[in-house]
Amino acid sequence: MKEHFSYDQRLGISIPNLEMEWANYSEETQQAILFHWEKIRGSIPDRIADLEKIINQKQSQLSLESNFKISCELNSEIAELASIINDLWLWYRANQTVSEKMHN
Template sequence: MRGNKGWLDSQFEYSERHGISIPCLESDWEELSLEHQTAILEKWEMIRGGIPDHIMRFEAMIRAKTQQLFEEDDFVRSCLINGDIADLASRINDLNIWFRTQQDLDGDAKMHIG
């Protein structure tokens, strides 16, 4: 698999919203060879290992926004800050789902794609 890094990279798509590459398989999991499945899983585990750091970064941003919200007197501005907090919380939720996503090398398990 090492010689076909381009193919492996094409199985992932970078998500600006989440700050990570997300699986975007071109074929059904069951149609992939064991070698390809293994390569995808190895790459995914490397990406997956960084998810907690991304979550912590978003949590820090939420804390900063929450502090801004406590200090904000303008209603319209506070609504915008609240929207920012909700968006960051949604990103954390998505990342938690991706972090819990695991794929096995057997045909019974399915990879969450979305």
């Protein structure tokens, strides 16, 4: 499946990287891609939960931090983690129709 997915370092998951139109893949390949994506998609909520824990830790640090520069850095890190979570939810929801095809 490596040829159909690429690991996104920022998101921490593999995402589809299809080189052809979906209809040009054999039915067997389509099913294999869908099955692999469903496994990845199923891991997204856990990945989000892990990132939320990190955000909570950083927010706790932020509430105790008196150094302005460090506070700004923590805020920036929190914002980046929140952005990653948002992108993960987009992948999770946008590809829900793909997962539904697998069950039909």
